[in-house]
Amino acid sequence: xxxxxxxxxxxxxxxxxxxxxxxxxxxxxxxxxxxxxxxxxxxxxxxxxxxxxxxxxxxxxxxxxxxxxxxxxxxxxxxxxxxxxxxxxxxxxxxxxxxxxxxxxxxxxxxxxxxxxxxxxxxxxxxxxxxxxxxxxxxxxxxxxxxxxxxxxxxxxxxxxxxxxxxxxxxxxxxxxxxxxxxxxxxxxxxxxxxxxxxxxxxxxxxxxxxxxxxxxxxxxxxxxxxxxxxxxxxxxxxxxxxxxxxxxxxxxxxxxxxxxxxxxxxxxxxxxxxxxxxxxxxxxxxxxxxxxxxxxxxxxxxxxxxxxxxxxxxxxxxxxxxxxxxxxxxxxxxxxxxxxxxxxxxxxxxxxxxxxxxxxxxxxxxxxxxxxxxxxxxxxxxxxxxxxxxxxxxxxxxxxxxxxxxxxxxxxxxxxxxxxxxxxxxxxxxxxxxxxxxxxxxxxxxxxxxxxxxxxxxxxxxxxxxxxxxxxxxxxxxxxxxxxxxxxxxxxxxxxxxxxxxxxxxxxxxxxxxxxxxxxxxxxxxxxxxxxxxxxxxxxxxxxxxxxxxxxxxxxxxxxxxxxxxxxxxxxxxxxxxxxxxxxxxxxxxxxxxx
Amino acid sequence: xxxxxxxxxxxxxxxxxxxxxxxxxxxxxxxxxxxxxxxxxxxxxxxxxxxxxxxxxxxxxxxxxxxxxxxxxxxxxxxxxxxxxxxxxxxxxxxxxxxxxxxxxxxxxxxxxxxxxxxxxxxxxxxxxxxxxxxxxxxxxxxxxxxxxxxxxxxxxxxxxxxxxxxxxxxxxxxxxxxxxxxxxxxxxxxxxxxxxxxxxxxxxxxxxxxxxxxxxxxxxxxxxxxxxxxxxxxxxxxxxx
Numbered sequence: 046x047x048x049x050x051x052x053x054x055x056x057x058x059x060x061x062x063x064x065x066x067x068x069x070x071x072x073x074x075x076x077x078x079x080x081x082x083x084x085x086x087x088x089x090x091x092x093x094x095x096x097x098x099x100x101x102x103x104x105x106x107x108x109x110x111x112x113x114x115x116x117x118x119x120x121x122x123x124x125x126x127x128x129x130x131x132x133x134x135x136x137x138x139x140x141x142x143x144x145x146x147x148x149x150x151x152x153x154x155x156x157x158x159x160x161x162x163x164x165x166x167x168x169x170x171x172x173x174x175x176x177x178x179x180x181x182x183x184x185x186x187x188x189x190x191x192x193x194x195x196x197x198x199x200x201x202x203x204x205x206x207x208x209x210x211x212x213x214x215x216x217x218x219x220x221x222x223x224x225x226x227x228x229x230x231x232x233x234x235x236x237x238x239x240x241x242x243x244x245x246x247x248x249x250x251x252x253x254x255x256x257x258x259x260x261x262x263x264x265x266x267x268x269x270x271x272x273x274x275x276x277x278x279x280x281x282x283x284x285x286x287x288x289x290x291x292x293x294x295x296x297x298x299x300x301x302x303x304x305x306x307x308x309x310x311x312x313x314x315x316x317x318x319x320x321x322x323x324x325x326x327x328x329x330x331x332x333x334x335x336x337x338x339x340x341x342x343x344x345x346x347x348x349x350x351x352x353x354x355x356x357x358x359x360x361x362x363x364x365x366x367x368x369x370x371x372x373x374x375x376x377x378x379x380x381x382x383x384x385x386x387x388x389x390x391x392x393x394x395x396x397x398x399x400x401x402x403x404x405x406x407x408x409x410x411x412x413x414x415x416x417x418x419x420x421x422x423x424x425x426x427x428x429x430x431x432x433x434x435x436x437x438x439x440x441x442x443x444x445x446x447x448x449x450x451x452x453x454x455x456x457x458x459x460x461x462x463x464x465x466x467x468x469x470x471x472x473x474x475x476x477x478x479x480x481x482x483x484x485x486x487x488x489x490x491x492x493x494x495x496x497x498x499x500x501x502x503x504x505x506x507x508x509x510x511x512x513x514x515x516x517x518x519x520x521x522x523x524x525x526x527x528x529x530x531x532x533x534x535x536x537x538x539x540x541x542x543x544x545x546x547x548x549x550x551x552x553x554x555x556x557x558x559x560x561x562x563x564x565x566x567x568x569x570x571x572x573x574x575x576x577x578x579x580x581x582x583x584x585x586x587x588x589x590x591x592x593x594x595x596x597x598x599x600x601x602x603x604x605x606x607x608x609x610x611x612x613x614x615x616x617x618x619x620x621x622x623x624x625x626x627x628x629x630x631x632x633x634x635x636x637x638x639x640x641x
Numbered sequence: 642x643x644x645x646x647x648x649x650x651x652x653x654x655x656x657x658x659x660x661x662x663x664x665x666x667x668x669x670x671x672x673x674x675x676x677x678x679x680x681x682x683x684x685x686x687x688x689x690x691x692x693x694x695x696x697x698x699x700x701x702x703x704x705x706x707x708x709x710x711x712x713x714x715x716x717x718x719x720x721x722x723x724x725x726x727x728x729x730x731x732x733x734x735x736x737x738x739x740x741x742x743x744x745x746x747x748x749x750x751x752x753x754x755x756x757x758x759x760x761x762x763x764x765x766x767x768x769x770x771x772x773x774x775x776x777x778x779x780x781x782x783x784x785x786x787x788x789x790x791x792x793x794x795x796x797x798x799x800x801x802x803x804x805x806x807x808x809x810x811x812x813x814x815x816x817x818x819x820x821x822x823x824x825x826x827x828x829x830x831x832x833x834x835x836x837x838x839x840x841x842x843x844x845x846x847x848x849x850x851x852x853x854x855x856x857x858x859x860x861x862x863x864x865x866x867x868x869x870x871x872x873x874x875x876x877x878x879x880x881x882x883x
Binding site (some may be wrong): 218271364438439440441442443446450452454457461464465552553555556557558559560561562563564565629631632633636 | 664688689692697698707717718721722724725726730732734735737738739740741742745749750752753754755761779781783797801812
């Protein structure tokens with residue numbers, strides 16, 4: 046007990062002394078674990094939402110769609126309704142392919158002819174207003190949200206205007222914009238919204254030579270046996286019948302998040318890498334201090350186990366706290382990210398046990414990778430040596446010193462500073478590459494031409510605009526958010542790395558000043574020391590970012606080049622402040638401190 | 642002509658009740674070719690005075706002149722440029738760059754002064770030869786003894802042919818033999834006309850100077866000319882060797 050209290054008190058004292066570093070570790074790991082938790086949660090979240098909606102709306106197990114007109118459709122659907130596997134059905138009902146305009150926005154739409162009182166199968170849940178009545182339209186909630194329409198608004202469907210009397214959700218179709226399921230005549234669908242009208246209103250609409258598909262919702266005795274049912278009935282009719290199982294629709298929901306998960310998971314890897322980079326830079330900067338601390342503890346009789354506990358617990362405790370924070374953030378953000386459309390109801394369950402394990406492993410890995418090397422070094426150092434230890438002596442690199450002698454003073458100083466800590470330079474280069482990867486991916490993603498959904502192939506004509514591409518917008522926003530987080534962490538890392546470099550090299554820089562280097566040259570040298578590894582990082586980041594963007598048809602070369610330039614300029618600007626501050630430390634004071 | 646001079650030089654540290662005058666109304670003139678020793682107990686303000694003369698610290702009051710130019714009003718940048726060409730520092734703790742070889746350390750001020758790499762290398766080679774370290778040019782400071790490191794530091798201080806060498810306890814970390822080596826080099830340089838201001842609390846080192854100034858509580862309390870008195874350079878050497 047006493048030992049635990051001692052470790053706790055020592056850790057607490059150290060955290061109090063290094064508040065900014067503790068805050069940085071906390072921030073970096075929180076961001077990484079939150080992103081990973083979100084990425085891993087999404088698959089399960091969409092499934093949960095579909096199942097909740099299906100339960101609340103008596104969703105069908107199979108939807109049968111007969112796209113071809115003719116006398117064989119009604120008998121075919123009737124025989125399905127009476128199949129031995131079927132315990133209940135809804136329909137047949139018309140699906141009319143139409144166009145809808147509201148608020149100067151147009152969209153493709155499918156109109157379902159609905160019974161005044163829904164039956165045992167597919168009972169859409171009215172979330173606002175009331176169910177269909179003659180002359181009134183009910184909009185599917187995801188579609189209504191995209192359209193910005195609500196109860197009381199008026200919508201025009203293929204030339205006829207209806208008041209919106211209700212908003213509802215259903216599990217009989219996939220989420221907006223995939224409500225049509227199949228296109229007119231059984232062809233591929235361009236997507237569209239879903240509107241319910243009364244059966245007579247739908248019939249009246251269909252009489253205007255609009256394409257129609259007849260459909261029927263089926264409830265099976267065994268909801269899991271949809272594939273067997275479909276296989277048994279697929280080719281038994283004189284007319285074409287397409288079947289969509291509830292499993293297919295649940296899967297279709299995940300299509301909305303197809304790119305979301307990779308953005309978050311890959312984003313979490315990159316964020317984790319930046320977290321490790323930043324925390325490792327901090328740990329390396331404190332290595333000498335930690336070694337002296339270990340020496341002090343050894344001198345007063347602490348065992349290696351206790352010393353390791355003191356040195357590691359701080360990082361581990363902060364990482365675990367950050368893990369908990371990250372999971373909490375993910376829990377809060379998940380509903381917004383997992384449901385880009387409003388087509389489903391219910392809540393998401395939050396991170397599962399497996400996800401909690403994954404993020405905890407990540408947090409511990411960040412802490413261990415950052416803190417273990419300096420801790421082991423401190424443990425291996427003899428007590429007397431540890432008490433007198435100074436910063437790790439850099440290696441002599443004669444070829445680089447000779448090369449830098451040919452350069453102007455700021456470059457000479459910058460190159461020599463970079464060479465003092467090549468590992469740190471590599472980390473900084475990688476940090477820059479990660480930032481460029483994110484920005485290049487964002488720019489490239491944004492530049493891709495998009496067909497969009499629910500759009501008329503010939504355009505909507507003057508004064509009308511189509512609906513935004515929900516999926517692309519959602520992914521774009523998410524990519525932007527991940528990029529902003531990456532840039533923020535990279536910014537913190539750049540400042541930290543510059544400051545660590547400046548602090549480690551303060552004696553050498555003070556000597557250089559006694560030899561005639563101006564504060565401006567020192568400041569420029571420190572900035573250049575960060576800029577040199579940033580250059581190859583930027584060069585490597587661009588192709589990696591394009592690669593990560595997936596299928597690229599348009600490459601915004603000028604934008605990407607501008608981004609790389611901006612990153613390098615930003616690195617210069619970010620390093621200028623700590624470099625200038627470090628370069629203006631009093632020389633005599635620094636030299637006296639070093640000599641002491 | 643005075644290479645270095647100071648008038649009413651004051652340096653205060655701290656504020657309010659905790660204010661301390663490290664250098665208090667000091668007047669000083671160091672003619673060309675003179676070796677001036679400043680002696681005094683620890684904390685009397687010797688090192689601060691040296692830092693003020695070399696522009697490493699700014700005075701609270703008074704004036705500092707170097708080769709007829711007032712320097713205490715110069716910008717940091719101008720001071721740095723002045724140090725490049727006119728001032729050479731030698732520190733007790735050597736302050737060599739650990740990742741650079743002896744030759745690379747000596748070359749550095751020449752490179753900072755804008756000389757070519759070839760010229761910097763030539764000068765470094767000459768100076769290392771002069772301080773007896775021609776065979777150690779490629780050694781790192783960690784591979785050299787204390788005396789050898791200080792000789793590298795002296796070579797570095799001289800590489801740009803400064804008007805004055807400011808040495809802060811140059812033998813403070815050296816044994817007797819190494820001290821003797823350093824003083825021999827100083828004497829050779831003095832004979833060649835090099836101006837020195839040496840801060841020390843070692844009487845034997847001070848005895849090698851032309852002039853000795855004693856400091857206490859930031860003020861000069863004594864100013865004695867030693868050259869020709871029999872207690873100068875040779876006397877100092879005799880003391881060391883004895």
